[in-house]
Every structure is written in C-alpha cells, then in structure tokens.
Amino acid sequence: MATVQARPTENLNTVIVGHVDHGKSTLLGRLYADTGSLPDGKLEKVQAICRQQGKEFEYAFLFDAFLEEQEQGITIDTARTFFTWKGRQYIIIDAPGHKEFLKNMISGAARAEAALLLIDALEGVKEQSKKHGYLLSLLGVKQVAVVVNKMDLVGYRQDVFDGIEKEYRDFLGQLKVVPERVIPVSAKLGDNIASRSTHMAWYQGQTVLETLEAFRKETARGEQPLRFPVQDVYKFDARRIIAGRLTAGRLKVGDRLVFSPSNKSANVKSVEAFNVEPSPTEATAGQSVGITLDEQIFIERGEIASRQESIPLVSTSFRVNLFWLGRRPLERGRKYQLRLATHEVDCEVATINRIVDTADLDQRQGGNVVERNQVAELTLRTKSPIAFDPYHAFESTGRFVLVDEYDIAGGGIITELVHDEQEFLRDEARRRDFAWVKGEVGAEQRAQHYGHRAAVVLLTGAPQTGKSFLARKLESVLVAEGRHAYLLEGENLRRGLDADLAGSDLAGTDEMARRYGEVARLLIDTGLIVVSTTKAFGSAYAQAAQAIRTLVHPAPVITVHMSKVAEEPPSDTDLQFAGPKDFDEAARRIIEELKKRGVLAQAIGGKPTFQYSI
Amino acid sequence: MKHLRQLEDQSVYIFREAYKHFDNLAMLWSMGKDSTVLLWLARKAFFGHVPFPLLHVDTSYKIPAMIEYRDRLAREWRLNLVVGQNKEALAAGMNHTMGRVTCCTALKTNGLKQLIEQKGYTGIILGVRADEEGTRAKERYFSPRDKHGDWDFRDQPPELWDQFKTAFPPGTHIRIHPLLDWTEINIWEYIKYENIPFIDLYLDRGDGTRYRSLGCAPCTTPIKSTAKTVDAIIEELRHTTVAERSGRAQDEGRGMELLRKDGYM
Secondary structure, three states: OOOOOOOOOEEEEEEEEEOOOOOHHHHHHHHHHHOOOOOOOHHHHHHHHHHHHOOOOOHHHHOOOOHHHHHHOOOOOOEEEEEEEOOEEEEEEEOOOOHHHHHHHHHHHOOOOEEEEEEEOOOOOOHHHHHHHHHHHHHOOOEEEEEEEOHHHHOOOHHHHHHHHHHHHHHHHHOOOOOOOEEEOEOOOOEOOOEOOOOOOOOOOOOHHHHHHHOOOOOOOOOOOOEEEEEEEEOOOOOOEEEEEOOEOEEEOOOEEEEEOOOEEEEEEEEEOOOOOOOOOEEEOOOEEEEEEOOOOOOOOOOEEEOHHHOOEEEEEEEEEEEEOOOOOEEOOOEEEEEEOOEEEEEEEEEEEEEEOOOOOOOEEOOOEEOOOOEEEEEEEEEEEEEEOOOOOOOOOOEEEEEEOOEEEEEEEEEEEOOOOOHHHHHHHHHHHHOOOOOOOOHHHHHHHHOEOOEEEEEEEOOOOOHHHHHHHHHHHHHHOOOOEEEEOHHHHHOOOOHHHOOOOHHHHHHHHHHHHHHHHHHHHOOOEEEEEOHHHHHHHHHHHHHHHHHHOOOOEEEEEEEOOOOOOOOOOOEEEEOOOOHHHHHHHHHHHHHHOOOEHHHOOOOOOOOOOO | OHHHHHHHHHHHHHHHHHHHHOOOEEEEOOOOHHHHHHHHHHHHHOOOOOOOOEEEEOOOOEOHHHHHHHHHHHHHOOOOEEEEOOHHHHHOOOOHHHOHHHHHHHHHHHHHHHHHHHHOOOEEEOOOOOOOOOOHHHOOOEEEEOOOOOOOHHHOOOOEOOEOOOOOOOOOEEEEOOOOOOOHHHHHHHHHHHOOOOOHHHOOOOOOEEOOOOOEHHHEOOEEOOOOOHHHHHHHHHHOOOOHHHHEHHHOOOHHHHHHHOOOO
16 A cells, blocks of 8 residues: 655654553554555565464564564564654654663653553553653653553453543653543554544544644754753864754854853854855754854863853752663762763762652652662762753753763753852852953963963872972973973962961861962963972861862863872872882873873874864 | 754764764765765764775675776765775685575675774764664664674663763774664655765666665666656655665565674674
8 A cells, every 4th residue: 555645844753662562562563554654565574474483463573673572572672663644754663661671661762752651451550651651751751642552352441441541640640741642542453543443432532643643843942041062172174163962042153152161151253064055154952063163262072052141050969860770780989970961970879869669659768779770869979060950941951871881871860959069169260260351362372382281280198198299299300391380389378378367277278278279270371280289288188179179170180199008089089199109100100191181282192083182 | 854954963963972982983885875875974074074984895796886986986075995805705706696694794794894803993883774674773873793793682772862872892893873763765855955976876777777775786686667866766765665675685584683683784
C-alpha cells in the first residue's frame, strides 16, 4: 500500500515507554502497518521468518531487529524509526521496558518531545509504569499520553479502564504531570490505534494516531534570556571563532556578552557560517553557531555566555535530583566527572539527602550509596566553581550527567543552589571584574610579549615544610629560563598593607586573605607568573588558599601541597610533595605542570588544538 | 527547510564534540550520498575546514567513476585523504563469489580494522543512518568498539542531553554517527538545498535505471527509475515503499546483524 505524503515541514521525537510486555513494540508495528508506512515486503518477510521458526507472527517483530530480541520477545535497545503523517515526520523511539535496560529507556526518552506510556489493562499499573512516569518528568518530557493496551483481554470493559486511569492520574498528579489523554486500545487487534474501535463505544476521545497529531512541537527557547555555552575555540585561519550551540535566547552582532564563571566580557563582532549568503548577523536557541568577538579575551570551553542583566548562577555546590545507572553504586566521597552543557569538572557527593522510592513517592529512605536504577536527592560539590541554572528556569543549563571512570553513569537536574563559603568573595570578584578599567594593552598582547600566560603557583601546607624555600627556588629557575616570575612574600604584606590588622583574630585572617588575593589579582593583570606561599596564614592555609583562588579566578592557579609525612591534601591540590624533598626536582615538576596547563608556550605540541593558548 | 537546519545543528554539535574529545580522529568517506553529506557537514562545523583525515577503505571493486569523483573533491576541497586496502586478502583472491558476508568482512570490516590499528585512530566518524536498516536504528551517536573492533549491542552506554561517551579504555575506539537522525529523503533535500556535488550514478542517465545505494560493483544493482534530477529523486522516494538497501546483496537474511556485530560500518 503506497501512500502519498505531504512534504514534512517538521520532526517530532516521540518515545514509547512502559513496563516490559505491555506491548510497546506491538503498538509501533500496528501503527506502521495501519498507516501504510512499512516498506514493501517487510511484513511478508517477517511473517515468513515466523513461519520458518514455527511461531506466531507478532507486530512487535517488525522492529525488534536483533536475533535475540526476536527470540526473547523483548526489546533490548532503543530503536529509532521514522514515519511521515500529514506533513510531519515522526521519529518514534521504542524504548525497552525491562528493568535491566533502564539506561536504554533513558537514552531513548531523553531526546523525546512527547511520550506514549503504555499500561497493560490486564496487569494494571506496575513498577516500571511508575518508574517510567517518574523519569519522564525528571527528563523534562512534558507531553505524555497514557495508552491502556490489551483492552481485548479484559472484554473492553470501561470499569477496568476507569480504574487504571484514576490510579495512574493520581500518581502522575504527585509529579505535577497532567497526561494529555488516556486512551483505551488493543494494539494487537488495532482498536483505537489508527482507526476508531467498534468495541468501545463508551470511549469518545482521540485514537493514538490523532494523539500523535495533537502533540505540539516544542517551541524554541528563543524568548528566554540568552544562554550560549562555549563548546570550543577555533583558530583554523585568521578568525578566532567561539563555537557553540545556543541553548536559550538569541544573540546578534554588537551584543555585549558576559562569560560565566570567568566574568569576562566582549561584544559580538560577527556571526560566522560556511556556505551561507549573505552572512548571518544573529542566532537563536537551538542553533550551532560560531561568533567572533571585538576583543581578544581568553575564554574556554565550559563557560556560559549571557547578558549582564541575566547571568547564570555560579557556585561549587548545589542540590540535585539524580538517577543512577552505573555498574557500581554511587558513593559519598568518591570522585566523579560532572558534565553540564559543555563544562566538565571533577565533583563529589557531599550528602545523600534521600533515596526516592518511585513506586511510593512519600516513602523516604536513607543511605550512603545510591544503587543502580535508583533515584536520589543529593548535594554535589565541584572542585572549581561552575555556571549553571536551576532546571525549572533553564532546561539545558540546569541538567547534568556524572561520568564514573569511562562511562556516563547517572544524570540529573539541579533543583537549587547551595551557598558555599566563597560566595561573598565571588560576588566581590564579579563586581570588580565587570567594572574593571582596562588599559590599551590586553592580556593576549602581554602573553605574546612575555611568551607565557599569567598564573599563580601557590605553595600550601603546615609550617616548616619547605614552602618558602621551594618558592624562592622556583622563582629563580623561572626567571633563569626567561620567564617573568615574581615571589609574592606574605611577610611583606603583613607589615605593610595589613599593618592595620595586627592582633589577627579569625576575621583578621579572612581580611588578610582577601587583600592577599586582590594583590595577586593585580599582579596577574600585569602578566606575571606569581609564585607565593600560604606561610602568612599558619595552619589556616587551606581556607586562605581557597579565598585566593576565588579572587584570582579565572587565572590558572597551581596549588602545591607540602608536608613532612604523607597526608591527605585539600581537595583542590594539583601537586603534592611529602617527606624529604629534592627541591630541584620539585621545581621541575611544577614547571611541567605549568606547561601541561598551557601557561608556558611549549605546552602546545602534537595535535594543533587551534585553541588560543600561548 | 527548518527541519534540515535542525538536523544540521545537531550534526554540527556532534562533530564539534568529537573534535574536542578525540586526539586521533578520522572520518570514513565512501563517496556515497551519505558520507558526502557528512563531509559537507564537517565543513559546516569547522567553517570550511576539515581538520582530520578522510579514510577510504578501497575494496578494489568500486565503480571507477567513484574513484574519479573522490580524487577530484579531495583536490578541490584540500582534503587529507587516506586510502586503506586489505592487500593480503585481495592477493589471496578474495571476491564476492566466496560469500558476500565473508567478502564484506575481509575487504571492508578488516580493511577498516587494519587502518585503525596502523594509524591508532581512537575516534571514527561514519555516515550511518538509523532508517537504513534495523541494527543501525539501535545505534548511539557515540558508540564504543572493543579491542577487536566488535560492537556489544547488548550493553550500550547511556546517551542523554547531548552528553556523549568520549572516555574509553586504551586499545578500544569510538564510532561517531552524526547522521543518525537523518532519513534518505533528508539527505537528498539537503544535497539540493546546499547544492552539494554528488556522483551522477544516483541519476537515470538514459537507460531507465539509477543507483539508490552505492557499494561494490558486483554487489550493488541499480533500481528501475527515470529520476534525472534531485527533485525527481525526492519525489520518487516520497512514493516508494521499497527499502533503500534492497539493491545491496549483503543485507539479505541476517547479514547486517552479523556483519555489524563484528565491526562493519
């Protein structure tokens, strides 16, 4: 049966989810067969294979492509199929319902704009029906239609349908999800799939096909404030192009952009594109673009560009709702990589607030680990500050995944910012950077002139561990190599800039650290490699180091921890030297680290990165 | 053409993620319509540049016009073309009469594996599409292959919110599929929209037939068609219910599942 279809003008990603065996693949097979969307001979081919294997033909076999899927009668992995109906191309994602394949269901549902959730009329609402409903709301799929399947097995009885509808609507209600509609069907027999059932006169609503037609295309997020996460910086030719995809809002040539968390800013000079005439002058949410800026500022992948009046939040700590798919459980204290939009940063779980029971949402469970396929509320802490939004305000910059070793092992949404102890200093730094008055010479020009970028090397650790000795050595070696380095000695500040703080109670230490950080910030602006120690702060060194980091951000800071015996260093330590030391070797390793971090020009080797990093 | 722009935005995003995360990246180019659109999208992503080598696994049975077309574009677009060939298998006389799956495995799968091993590529970009056939419908955008180049479809990594699998143990590699969401019609619509040069074997050149899918000469048969323009192809596809790869002999039976498990494209 050949069907003439209007030219498709849009795509709609739709996912089919539900408990195992509730008939997802059958529904899909039926939908294709009844709308004439199968390739010629496909139905006959699958029927022939069934005859050959001596089993009854099922519509589900049309889409279960792997031998094992056909033999076990379950969908193992998400499949994408396409069909066009009334001017719209549907990309239908058939997600497996088996508990073991939850990660595949999530992979399928995460890219959907609408969902059909199947429930077996005979079996009623099952564990996975609820879990899938919960995950759809967590994944941000807002349009959900519930399909009550296998109505033929319950004699097409309205009371059975009404019972399931009520139970499931109540459950979704707790998640603040309102289903578009609830449809009684028999996928096997074709009732209410593409055509109206003659067996259920009591149902006056839409068929599955009509429901698909009624799903709305997600409207672009162009009306929101701008969010433009930086994906990469290219220098293939004379242009230095900031590449990325707008996740919200729009931008145009001439706009002033602020980058978070670095607080740098510049104006959009051009919007770059290949084979587009005339050249574009603006871009909107959803588009992958490239822009150039009117000023050579150093920005990196992971920063989020916005307008100054609506910048994202910045912190090292936030509360999240997370689902875990990892091979090993999620544990407090273990290190994971967090990826939010294009930002990748180390993080750890600070607290597990509760494990959510997806079958009974009121139930609370404690615990120190989150097992595979569980959902939990956590507080995360990142190694360095990141820019983000609460999920309810911005979808793409309010959600993240966690990587455990090589694998994406979990994902979640940010529910709120947690105030960290650096917030006050971070606000100070932001206000100061936004208002910073620049001279004619920019940071890039200085870097080219000096042959290296500015950076801070900060030696931390308890008193009498050789910090000052190593700092002096490092300064000498760097200068002997032709670098522009300067030893910032705390003792010199204490008797001068900090003379009014004599008596040094704890508040005095905080203020000393703040002044120290601001002096380092000034020296950074001169293009120097600042070598310093936390000697002046005695045993309060970890706290002081954090304050200094916050204030010189986003300049690279290399924190070197020194100790007499092996000990656990503060979490943001880059290098550690314990026990008796070979100071020449230690200085050499710090210089290696400077190269690795791209501060010294020699770090650019092997593959050309096309990054601006001199 | 809004839907083409959306597909393009997603493909470009995938390209840029691949380029950012893989130090030793390469892209397969078979000169067919899909991998040529792929090549065009790379130029979109990198503003006219193609910052990684293009691999052609030459079975020696390709249609000669395809090789001419390959060399011309490589010159004009300044491409870094790397041609690989399983010379051992060819010297031993491998051809399709020894069995289609055997021949495809030797000349294409193993030819590719040899190239990956020699050059140490850790990321390979390919133009497979989900609507081509069943096993490709199950692919991820970033799909890991083990030390033997095999695909474990039973245990694929999760992929969500444009976060892809970019970390992998030494010795393994990742296949990257920027065209996964495109359909055959989308490919032709885009070729027309962007005016991308393509090989004229896809058109009827007067004998009432054209190729719908291009592979090795002995295993690819043309279809009956009078489509002489891209518009005519799009019109024809809108009405056809014949599978795209029906002219590709290795797809018969369960050939593709077996081939792809072992690392076929």
